[in-house]
Structures are given as C-alpha cells and as structure tokens.
Amino acid sequence: MATEPTIAAGRGRYLPEAGAFQARLRLSVAAPAYNEAEGIGRVVESWQQYLASRADVEAFEIIVCDDGSRDATGAILDAIAREHHEVRPLHFVQNQGAAAALTAAIAATRFDWVLLTDSDGQFPIENLEPVWAAMRRLGAPAGIGTRQKKDSRFARFGTSASGMICNWFHRSSLRDFNSAFKLAWGPLLRALSFEAKGMNYSTEVTSRLLECGVPIAEVAIEHRPRTSGASSMRMIRGATHRFLFVGYVGMRQLLFGIGVLRRPLS
Numbered sequence: 001m002a003t004e005p006t007i008a009a010g011r012g013r014y015l016p017e018a019g020a021f022q023a024r025l026r027l028s029v030a031a032p033a034y035n036e037a038e039g040i041g042r043v044v045e046s047w048q049q050y051l052a053s054r055a056d057v058e059a060f061e062i063i064v065c066d067d068g069s070r071d072a073t074g075a076i077l078d079a080i081a082r083e084h085h086e087v088r089p090l091h092f093v094q095n096q097g098a099a100a101a102l103t104a105a106i107a108a109t110r111f112d113w114v115l116l117t118d119s120d121g122q123f124p125i126e127n128l129e130p131v132w133a134a135m136r137r138l139g140a141p142a143g144i145g146t147r148q149k150k151d152s153r154f155a156r157f158g159t160s161a162s163g164m165i166c167n168w169f170h171r172s173s174l175r176d177f178n179s180a181f182k183l184a185w186g187p188l189l190r191a192l193s194f195e196a197k198g199m200n201y202s203t204e205v206t207s208r209l210l211e212c213g214v215p216i217a218e219v220a221i222e223h224r225p226r227t228s229g230a231s232s233m234r235m236i237r238g239a240t241h242r243f244l245f246v247g248y249v250g251m252r253q254l255l256f257g258i259g260v261l262r263r264p265l266s
Helices: 007-014 041-052 074-084 100-107 125-138 153-170 186-190 202-212 235-257
Strands: 027-033 057-067 086-094 113-116 143-147 182-185 216-220
Touching: 007 186, 027 100, 027 125, 041 057, 041 074, 041 086, 041 125, 041 216, 041 235, 057 074, 057 100, 074 086, 074 182, 074 202, 086 100, 086 143, 100 113, 100 186, 113 186, 125 182, 125 216, 153 235, 182 202, 202 235
Parallel strands: 027 057, 027 113, 057 086, 143 216
Antiparallel strands: 113 182, 143 182
16 A cells, blocks of 8 residues: 655655665664663564575664663663674663654664664564565555554554544555554655654654655554563553644644645755
8 A cells, every 4th residue: 555656856866766676675773762671682683683684685784772761771782782783772861752762763874774663572573574575566765564453442542543633634545654663765764854752753754754745655564562661651641642743743734735834855
C-alpha cells in the first residue's frame, strides 16, 4: 500500500535516484533508549549480527541515543561499541524525551537509508526485509511497518483513533500511521525538522514525510509484546498529549492549505 506519488520537483534533490533501489544497502539504524538496561544489550547485538550477516548490506551503523537513563543503559551501549565499531551510542546527560533522542540519532546518521525503530525489542530487525522489499517494488523513498496489534485496548484505541484523524488531515490511507518502525532515504529524513518532545515522534515523522508529498510503502511486520524495560507512556497524560499533537498536525495542514505556511523542502 502506498500513498499517491505526488513529489514536487523542488524536493528532488532530497530523493533517491532509481539506481539507489538496486544498490546494496548502506544503512543507518537510529533509535532512542531510556532505562532499557534489562534488554538493550540483547537487542543491539541482534541488530549488529543480523546486518553483518546480510549479503545485500554494504555498510551499516547503529546509532542509539541514551536519553539520560538512570540505569546501566549507557554503560551497556558503550561496552557494545567497544566490541563492534558499527555501534555509535549518543548520550544525553538529562532525560529529554524519546522524540529528542530520536532526532539526535537521526542527525548523527551518515548512510543512504535510515531505519527508525524502538530499542525495547518489540520490532525484530528482520522486519527490515519486507519493508525494504516493498519500497523497492514501488520505488518509494519511505516505508512503514504495519504492526499486528498486541498492545492494550486503551493503547490500540488511541493509536487507531489518532491515526484515522491524521489520515483524514493528510488525505492518506495508511493502516498504521503511528508505527515506530520506518525506513526512509537518509538525505530526506535528515533534511526534515522535527518538533515533538515526547512519545509523538512516530506520528510526526509520518506527518512530515506526507507533507513532502513522497510515496510511502506500507507492509505488515512482526510486533512483539514488550518483555523488558518500562513504557514511557503515562496513560492519561499520554492520551492528552497525543490528541493535542494530532490537533497540531491538523492545524499545520490547514495553514499549508491556505498558504500561511510553506511546505517542507519546497
């Protein structure tokens, strides 16, 4: 599934040429981490081993931003980095929120394609294969992995409702607007400006890509229940922030439509 390919000519310098879909992957993984000491070592090691084993990956790096963790997350990442040169951790002295950590990780990436994911193990790295295959088939510079819903009913309701509203604002039809598992052309992603501070980063990345008019491939992926760490989402506050942010997304689209705001990268 993909949105309509309505790419503006002025944004062409941020988009891949056709040959980029046939070349071997030069991939950056970008992820935030906060108090994930229980599982972060296992997760990052699995990423490193999987990417090192793939014949179609020419080069890769793993950028994880430790968001001021109060446990051993940072120390574990540093230890892995000493063993594997592809792992490059970033460290915030104080907690700034998942969105700020992911934004810092994206800014530090260097390779052609950037994979965005969580560091809690809910998204197996093997999901890269179906997302990349769908993007190559469609020639899409961005892809989203559609989760098989395994969250709580409250979380599923919030995700579905906010995604439906965001799709209406954007005139899109993405099945999982808020999925954190995304793959995108690096120059495009690094050129975008992100404003979210908390857990709305997944919604914002999708919204910014759609604002640029790029086609987005969407494919079903595996999504596992969290087995370690603790979710940063607080139920009532998180829901309030989510729907305030969705309202902001809608206001942006209105202001684009009446010419008050200039579209990104135009």
